[in-house]
Amino acid sequence: MMADKVKRPIIAVGSGKGGxxxxxxxxxxxxxxxxxxxxxxxxxxxxxxxxxxxxxxxSGQKPKARxxxxxxxxxxxxxxxxxxxxxxxxxxxxxxxxxxTGGALTQMMEADWGDTELLLIDLPPGTxxxxxxMIQKFKPDGAVVxxxxxxxxxxxxxxxxxxxxxxxxxxxxxxxxMAGYMCPHCGEISDPFGTGGAQAAAGQLEETFLGRIPLxxxxxxxxxxxxxxxxxxxxxxxxxxxxxxxVSDWLKAKGSHG
Amino acid sequence: MMADKVKRPIIAVGSGKGGxxxxxxxxxxxxxxxxxxxxxxxxxxxxxxxxxxxxxxxSGQKPKARxxxxxxxxxxxxxxxxxxxxxxxxxxxxxxxxxxTGGALTQMMEADWGDTELLLIDLPPGTxxxxxxMIQKFKPDGAVVxxxxxxxxxxxxxxxxxxxxxxxxxxxxxxxxMAGYMCPHCGEISDPFGTGGAQAAAGQLEETFLGRIPLxxxxxxxxxxxxxxxxxxxxxxxxxxxxxxxVSDWLKAKGSHG
Numbered sequence: 001m002m003a004d005k006v007k008r009p010i011i012a013v014g015s016g017k018g019g020x021x022x023x024x025x026x027x028x029x030x031x032x033x034x035x036x037x038x039x040x041x042x043x044x045x046x047x048x049x050x051x052x053x054x055x056x057x058x059s060g061q062k063p064k065a066r067x068x069x070x071x072x073x074x075x076x077x078x079x080x081x082x083x084x085x086x087x088x089x090x091x092x093x094x095x096x097x098x099x100x101t102g103g104a105l106t107q108m109m110e111a112d113w114g115d116t117e118l119l120l121i122d123l124p125p126g127t128x129x130x131x132x133x134m135i136q137k138f139k140p141d142g143a144v145v146x147x148x149x150x151x152x153x154x155x156x157x158x159x160x161x162x163x164x165x166x167x168x169x170x171x172x173x174x175x176x177x178m179a180g181y182m183c184p185h186c187g188e189i190s191d192p193f194g195t196g197g198a199q200a201a202a203g204q205l206e207e208t209f210l211g212r213i214p215l216x217x218x219x220x221x222x223x224x225x226x227x228x229x230x231x232x233x234x235x236x237x238x239x240x241x242x243x244x245x246x247v248s249d250w251l252k253a254k255g256s257h258g
Numbered sequence: 259m260m261a262d263k264v265k266r267p268i269i270a271v272g273s274g275k276g277g278x279x280x281x282x283x284x285x286x287x288x289x290x291x292x293x294x295x296x297x298x299x300x301x302x303x304x305x306x307x308x309x310x311x312x313x314x315x316x317s318g319q320k321p322k323a324r325x326x327x328x329x330x331x332x333x334x335x336x337x338x339x340x341x342x343x344x345x346x347x348x349x350x351x352x353x354x355x356x357x358x359t360g361g362a363l364t365q366m367m368e369a370d371w372g373d374t375e376l377l378l379i380d381l382p383p384g385t386x387x388x389x390x391x392m393i394q395k396f397k398p399d400g401a402v403v404x405x406x407x408x409x410x411x412x413x414x415x416x417x418x419x420x421x422x423x424x425x426x427x428x429x430x431x432x433x434x435x436m437a438g439y440m441c442p443h444c445g446e447i448s449d450p451f452g453t454g455g456a457q458a459a460a461g462q463l464e465e466t467f468l469g470r471i472p473l474x475x476x477x478x479x480x481x482x483x484x485x486x487x488x489x490x491x492x493x494x495x496x497x498x499x500x501x502x503x504x505v506s507d508w509l510k511a512k513g514s515h516g
Binding site for chain 1: 274275276277278281305306307309312313348349350351352353354355356357359382383384385386387389390406408409410411413414416417418420421424439441442443444446448449450451452473474475478481482
């Protein structure tokens with residue numbers, strides 16, 4: 001059982017601002033990468049608002065432990081998963097100060113991940129304790145940053161990217177989420193949160209633009225019901241697969257790990 | 259200059275999950291309450307992702323200090339304001355661990371607020387250091403909780419309400435945001451994030467439902483440009499005013515403070 005000692009690439013998914021679809025992107029990226037042949041694990045580091053059990057594993061499995069080491073659970077999409085959502089009853093506040101969140105993160109990062117080849121970390125909003133512990137203790141190999149096209153979201157994304165840059169974590173690129181909503185009545189596209197803002201910001205900041213995910217009712221429904229669209233072949237699922245391909249290319253270009 | 263020693267009612271605006279419109283609601287609620295005659299101050303406690311300077315005061319004023327005490331700045335909407343966004347350069351990460359955030363919160367709460375009668379606190383997402391310091395040190399008189407109709411958001415709102423309940427902070431009520439988007443092409447309404455979920459959750463949890471704010475491009479544009487819709491009389495502005503009226507009624511029913 002030495003598999004968990006292996007050094008596997010760690011990719012952090014961050015946003016600065018919450019509610020921009022970071023968790024949904026992480027889950028769908030994980031499923032897309034799993035379909036592309038990677039053995040993927042997801043650490044839900046959004047400790048106060050853990051969404052990954054809802055997104056990836058609605059069956060409500062609890063992780064087991066062996067010799068005080070947690071064992072990651074298997075989702076039905078071939079992705080392994082650990083989340084505080086597994087451990088805390090729904091509806092109960094996770095009222096933890098920084099050091100406790102650092103402890104929870106460490107427990108999940110140092111769990112038994114079996115033959116997992118790649119860990120995706122769903123970071124909480126902000127640039128606080130969890131981000132600092134993640135960066136200082138587990139140094140991610142790369143970061144994906146998500147933003148809506150709205151200025152208020154881009155302002156926070158710029159702060160998140162600054163933190164990665166300061167810590168010398170390479171930024172794989174920026175994803176624009178919630179651009180382009182198709183009216184279910186007339187089929188026309190409009191942009192409640194604007195469009196193109198994240199792509200323009202990526203250009204200004206000289207970062208790679210990884211792609212655009214539409215604001216789609218299908219994504220919300222599939223997220224709430226634990227059926228990630230990346231598991232299917234709808235246009236939305238393909239948008240996630242396109243981003244996964246760029247992440248996979250980045251990993252290959254970066255060379256061998258572990 | 260003893261005005262700042264007055265005990266004024268404190269209302270916390272929280273959500274659990276980020277990106278559900280908590281900051282936009284706080285800013286518009288403040289402007290609505292100011293129009294209704296209250297002298298209102300806003301503490302932007304979303305320390306890692308401060309949005310209030312963009313929402314309320316795009317002119318970029320810096321707060322002054324006197325004898326190490328900060329002096330709240332006046333926005334052009336008659337609302338006083340303090341935010342870490344005033345102090346940290348745009349694009350720079352606010353890489354602070356819990357104790358530093360507690361210090362920043364205390365500095366803002368104990369600033370010179372002049373004749374302010376009512377403080378609204380824009381809380382960050384989660385149930386961590388800032389929420390715990392706010393509750394333990396500054397015990398809010400009441401809390402407004404915001405959620406989108408989406409399950410993923412309601413799950414986190416329930417956790418936030420649990421924290422307030424555990425701390426005996428009365429919950430004034432729940433606001434549903436981003437329900438009902440009107441297609442700019444055909445004028446029909448649809449619900450990318452669902453609808454009614456927050457109202458149903460308020461019923462189940464036996465909490466007051468304060469109202470519904472539509473997902474409207476006007477709100478995004480006005481937010482990004484620092485022109486809160488509550489300052490005008492559009493239908494969106496009136497939706498905020500309706501919620502402000504309920505908060506005002508709650509304050510009056512609660513009786514005299516200060």
